[in-house]
Amino acid sequence: MNRESVGAVRSEELNKPGRLAGFLAGGLRPAALFLGAYFLLSIAVRLMLPNALTLDEAEQALFSQYWFAGYGPQPPFYNWVQNAFVSVIGISLFSLTLPKFLMLLLCYVFFGMAAREVDARPAFAAMAMLSLLTLPQLSYMPQQDLTHTVAVLMATSLFLYGLLRTLVRADWQGYLIIGVAIGIGMISKYNFGLLPASALIAVCCDREWRARLFDLRALLTAIISLAIVLPHALWLLGNLDLATSGTIGKMVEANAPHGVARIARALGSLVLACLAFGALTVIIFAVAFKKDFRRSLTAGDRWTRLLGLMMAVCLLGVLLVILFTGTTKITERWLDPYLLPLPLYLLLKLERAGIDTTLHLKRLVPVFIVIMAVTSVPLAGKTFTGGLTGAYTRINYPLASVAEALKAEGRPAVIVAAGMHLAGNMRLQFPDVPVVNSEQPIAGFPAPNAMKGPVLAIWADSGRAAGPLPIDLSSVDTLGLTASPAKSLSLPYYYGDGKMQLNLGYLWLR
Incomplete structure (x- = not known):
């Protein structure tokens, strides 16, 4: 059998109906x-x-x-x-x-x-x-x-x-x-x-x-x-x-x-x-x-x-x-x-x-x-086995649960979050609320008519000692609001071992 005949046979084999390769x-x-x-x-x-x-x-x-x-x-x-x-x-x-x-x-x-x-x-x-x-x-x-x-x-x-x-x-x-x-x-x-x-x-x-x-x-x-x-x-x-x-x-x-x-x-x-x-x-x-x-x-x-x-x-x-x-x-x-x-x-x-x-x-x-x-x-795999390996991804962060806990205290008109990751997640959890990244505020955002209280400020809490707040609130200074005492919120990671927790600090400005 010559090469052309062999090629024809192999092509026919490849294209047999019902075969994924043929499809x-x-x-x-x-x-x-x-x-x-x-x-x-x-x-x-x-x-x-x-x-x-x-x-x-x-x-x-x-x-x-x-x-x-x-x-x-x-x-x-x-x-x-x-x-x-x-x-x-x-x-x-x-x-x-x-x-x-x-x-x-x-x-x-x-x-x-x-x-x-x-x-x-x-x-x-x-x-x-x-x-x-x-x-x-x-x-x-x-x-x-x-x-x-x-x-x-x-x-x-x-x-x-x-x-x-x-x-x-x-x-x-x-x-x-x-x-x-x-x-x-x-x-x-x-x-x-x-x-x-x-x-x-x-x-x-x-x-x-x-x-x-x-x-x-x-x-x-x-x-x-x-x-x-x-x-x-x-x-x-x-x-x-x-x-x-x-x-x-x-x-x-x-x-x-x-x-x-x-x-x-x-x-x-x-x-x-x-x-x-x-x-x-x-x-x-x-x-x-x-x-x-x-x-x-x-x-x-x-x-x-x-x-x-x-x-x-x-x-x-x-x-x-x-x-x-x-x-x-x-x-x-x-x-x-x-x-x-x-x-x-x-x-x-x-x-x-x-x-x-x-x-x-x-x-x-x-x-x-x-x-x-x-x-x-x-x-x-990394997300579901975080509790077994101790290697948690950002997807393991219990941010949906964080949002539920915060919503129980009130609905913010504006959110100021420390850092891109936390700010983006707050945007997802509060889709109708303007979110400002305190580390990179955008001039003119939110619009002046959206800038009102109450304002929720939130940051990652590393168990710091008492001192200045670890978040820049200058973007909402013009509102003249009064800050409540800072609070802490700790929740276990999703699919975790129950011991590792996400620690956040937050306060309200009203």
Whole structure:
């Protein structure tokens, strides 16, 4: 039997009705339905946990009270999307969870659409989509606590789709998509900017594709991206320190060495970040394709050169950041827009080595299912076993019970909470009450007509000795209210051992 006959038999086997692999081989729609079910399960798992928020969720809950062109160290795209959901369906754990998993699903779908541009076989697009599950940043981490990172991943996939579409057929829609993707990416994470720059360099290296850069429709890309970025860019001009201080602080470790030692540490951090991002994908492909995978490493064509050069240029950009700044720490999260093309790059190299990757879909489906199952467990597992392990998550905080105890004393007109996490949770528990973060009050919020008593002030109580209150109440000084004596509230953690308690201090101003 010749190779074509064997391939036909194996394709027929793969597509036998009733087999999950056969269903997924149908392409984008079946794969999207399969992944959609996974993300619905993820939402359900999150909703079955206690009604307390992680740090990123709390930030989104707090910021959903107002629309600004900028909110701090992170660009505002995810905040805008989150605020739109809250405006429509109200503040709740569901409205805080839904946008993240919708964006994540779109990331997978756009990635599949990008793959379809270079290989029209439906099963190849499905394979590319599902291969994203092998990237922990696309499977495990979003189940924990990500927001802005998910937005930049979606923008990256959309950019790849627009780029590959434009290189294949150069229609105005492709230029439009690239413009939208660049705009969204730049107001999702600032490090996204290296991606279109790397694509520009990679396209310039191909004589035929170079003409796409001088097409008049490229102006559409520039206009659309600028229109999307402009509101935040204007805000950024007057708030540059606020926007960059947090990111720079995370990239520079305390007591870090200087000179060559600093650069060596940063380069080691970059290597570890690359391994953390893509090692699992490489290992899974190497095991699944065996000798064919090793053979594919030397295969390629213009598409693999494009994707490979884009990733290389982005990493070179990171190296320049390391050399010319005080950077000492690079995490895999910051490499998301740069290394996201890795699964498609590896699949295309396998194809160019003569391996029909779609015939391995049946073999890889169990791997994908195991990844989906494993990534759905840790957050719930850590929460439910907190009492056994002594390792409590923020979701174990009994903040719903705290709210019930406080509501028994009265209804506040305004809440002042110490810290982002506590303030965001108060916003969730008191959805109709303006909440102020005492550590980062917002000028003009609440509106003057909403500023009235009684005011509830609340903070984390560490058993301090008598002294000044550990909360800044200057944001409500103009109301001229009188503070009641401070009280303490202690409640056991959800799913705890009954001994560990959350201790809060609070008072009323009337």
